[in-house]
Amino acid sequence: MRLKANTRAPFLGATALTLATSALSTNPGANLQAIITLPDLPTPPQPEPIEVTELPLPPVTLDEREGSCTAEINSRGTGCIGQRPNLQSGSFLPDDKHVLASLNFTGASVSSIYYGPQLIIVKTDGTTFSNGDPWKCLTCGVPEGQQLGRSPTMDYPQAFSDGKRALFGTNILDCGPWQLASEDCTAERTHIYPIRWNVQADGSGEGGNIRELRRHPDDVHLGFNAMVISGGTIGQFGYFARLQFNPVPASGIPLTPRYDLVNVTTLFNPGSLSPVSVKGSNIFVNPQAITVGELRGFSGRGNEVTYLGYPAESCNIDVFGVDLTTGAVRRLTSNPEYVDPVDISPDDQWSVVMDTRGSGRQLFLAAMRGVPPIVDLVITAITASVRNNGQRRFFQPWLLDRHGDRGSYSGQKINAAGGGSLGSVNDPQWNGMADPKWSHDGTAIVYWQQMTHFPACGGANPLPCPKSTEPGGRIDRIMIARLTSRTTVPQKPVAPISDTVPWGLPYIPGSELPSPKPLPPGSYTLIGKVSGFATVSLIAGAGSTFISTVAVTYQDFSDDGENTINGSEEVTVSYKSPTLNHADWFSNLTSTGANFSTKITSPGGFHVDINIAKNIFTANGTLTTTVDGVAYLQPDNYT
Structure with a gap:
């Protein structure tokens, strides 16, 4: 089948709605929405003052060979990183004075404790630890016998609300009764436990491959994703589970103290409403269908799971929230650009997203509004993948109120100030990465960036590579945005929620994965x-x-x-x-x-x-x- 040109003359409606932009929506996608006053939504917020600064990191060695991390580079002998340290920032500790991060130490001897991938905490208040460093390594020097079965994964570091434990990759670091940031939390007092998902009926084997783990605010539950190949292409399901410490496992690998994922629920049910369905000769688009394509986290109080789902408009990739109890779906964003990383504030009133809005990257696909997501039955994987050029992302951090994009309101760019000069906080060659994180008191946001580098520039790519102005030419950095006009939001503990997700499908180890019809x-x-x-x-x-x-x-x-x-x-x-x-x-x-x-x-x-x-x-x-x-x-x- 080939399509003929549309021969209908375009009809211009009798009422022309004025389009406008404001300081809140200085991006190419913002003016693609008409100003419409919706009676059930509050007036969008005015821009607020935001101060963005950079957090300190270990010193850089240009030569990463063994022994290159010398006393001239780090006089305290606490390690060096390279220009490409494989950084990822994580969440705040409960005191909001420290942030977790994972990175790669290099330049030391292989016998040094400051070598390879490690988990650190970074001071956010300008102070230092007793040794003079503004950062502290949590995993450096942990005895081998206290990290048996540890997974090599290091991504998405997240602190538990007790301040004594941290999730990173598919591991949990535990410092017993001591706060992670305290001088009492030493390597000798630290244990690292792997996380295992049992997928065999008899409990044997290594367990299932899990990715993109997110801690639930109750500290008891966890969300994760697992890949699957279906219909000749790759996909994935999201899952919700309880974390259960198993000090002496009787089956399954590793046979070491570990956390088991129990009472697992697949966040998909083949018997539930599909995003697109047919009945007789009619086809329907169902915006309340739950389509957890990739779990991205939880709301501030943990009532909702956030996810990347089936588009609400053609070629427009948004994030959604679904209530874990009722199954009610909420569209968090609607700008015609691509959004993926998201974090909801502790009081559930705000979101911070990493979004391509402002770049124009996706607008050739999604700038036409109101087109139903029908061709998206086959094209979504491709339209979503336009967002990056390899490792170069076109993300920048944006602040949205709970009600999201509406009318001319498209949020506030967090790092808008700075002039866009080389190395500035809004240098467009510094790309936002996943995940931004709120402080517990709701007054700050931490995020990390990576500078455009080869092969996303230079060589055959017509984009010239920028030169880093960071210490040692480092291409990764952690930024903290302080919302200076806000007052602190009292921290309220989140009570453990139910293991049961009524609209999900309980996972039975050894069973076949559900398949969409x-x-x-x-x-x-x-x-x-x-x-x-x-x-x-x-x-x-x-x-x-x-x-x-x-x-x-x-x-x-x-x-x-x-x-x-x-x-x-x-x-x-x-x-x-x-x-x-x-x-x-x-x-x-x-x-x-x-x-x-x-x-x-x-x-x-x-x-x-x-x-x-x-x-x-x-x-x-x-x-x-x-x-x-x-x-x-x-x-x-x-x-």
């Missing part, structure tokens, strides 16, 4: 909630039950009363490997109402290849979205 191929009609309709064709791939081609033709279609869609779009996706996706895309859409926009591919179509494990964009042909005369173009290949 593929939609049946055929021709369907999607009725607009306000006006018009769309005809939808779903075509399965050769020898497969999974849909590979989606074709949609819109006629005066509107779900929101503000955007009326006409024209046609067709996408076919194939999988060269579980991670390498290819799409053939043909689009000729027009939208009228809130604005006049088009989404059009070049005459031969738009053909894109993306390895979703590497996020390198390569395309033939063009896909361009134009809104009120402003054209949003795809990025150049390899950029």
Whole structure:
């Protein structure tokens, strides 16, 4: 099937809604939403003063060979890092005066305790520990007998609310009765325990592979993700479980003291509402469907799990929250850019997100608003993967109130001040990374950045590589944003919640993973909630039950009363490997109402290849979205 050009003349609505930007929304995506006063939502907040500074890190050695970390570089002999220290900042400790981080020590002898991947805490108040360092290594020198079975993973360091334990990777560090930041918490008093998810009916084996772990605020539960290959491509499920310490395990590897994940629930149920469903000759989009594509964390009080889910609008990747008890779904963001890392404030009134808003990276895909997510049945993995160029991310930190994007409000860029000069807090070559974290008192946010570096610049890439102004040419840094006009929010303990997630599917070790039911191929009609309709064709791939081609033709279609869609779009996706996706895309859409926009591919179509494990964009042909005369173009290949 090939699409013909839309021959309908565009209809301009009788009421033209004014578009505007403000200091709250200084990004290309903000002016794509009409100013609409919604009676059930409060007036968006005004910009507030934010002070951003950098936190200290260990000194840098340019030569990472053994013995290069000399007394000239670190006179206290407490280790060095390289220019690329593999940094990741984590959460605040309960006192809000320290932040967790993982990084790689280098330049010492291999017998030194300051060698390899380690977990540290960093002072946030300008003070130092008794040895004069503003940081302290928690894992350096822990006796081998006190870290048996430890996993090499180091990501997403998170402190427990008792201040005595920390989650990092798939491990939990425990300092017994001592606070992690105290001088009494020494390596000799520290234990590191692995976390194990049993996936065998008899409890044997190494356990399942888990990733992206997030501590629940009650300190008792944990969220995590696990990958799965389905329909020829890679996907994953999110899970919710109770942490249970097992001092003397009788089965399973490792047979060492460990934390077991028990009462595990898969945050998906094949019998529940699907994001897109069919009945008879009709097809439906169901915005209240729970689609935990990747678990991202929990709300401040822990009532909701946050996640990356099926789009609410075509090609627009947002984060959602779902109540762990009721299953009520809340859309946290709606800007037409890509968002992934998110943290909700302890009082549940604010979110901080790392988002491509401001970069224009995704607007060639998503700038046309109000298009239902139908072609997204096959294209979402590709549209989500445009957000990065390899290790270069286009994220910056944004502050949003609980009610999220609305009208012209698109949040406040946290690091907006600074002039954009080389090395400044808003230097666009310093890319935000996951995850930003709130302080417990709600007055500060910590996040980390990485500078653009080869091969995301230089060589065959037309972007020149910037020169780091950080000490020793370091390309990673930790930033703290202080919300200086705010008063502290009292910390309230979170009581343990139930192990049961009523809308989830209890996981039984050894059982088959649930599989979403593929939609049946055929021709369907999607009725607009306000006006018009769309005809939808779903075509399965050769020898497969999974849909590979989606074709949609819109006629005066509107779900929101503000955007009326006409024209046609067709996408076919194939999988060269579980991670390498290819799409053939043909689009000729027009939208009228809130604005006049088009989404059009070049005459031969738009053909894109993306390895979703590497996020390198390569395309033939063009896909361009134009809104009120402003054209949003795809990025150049390899950029």
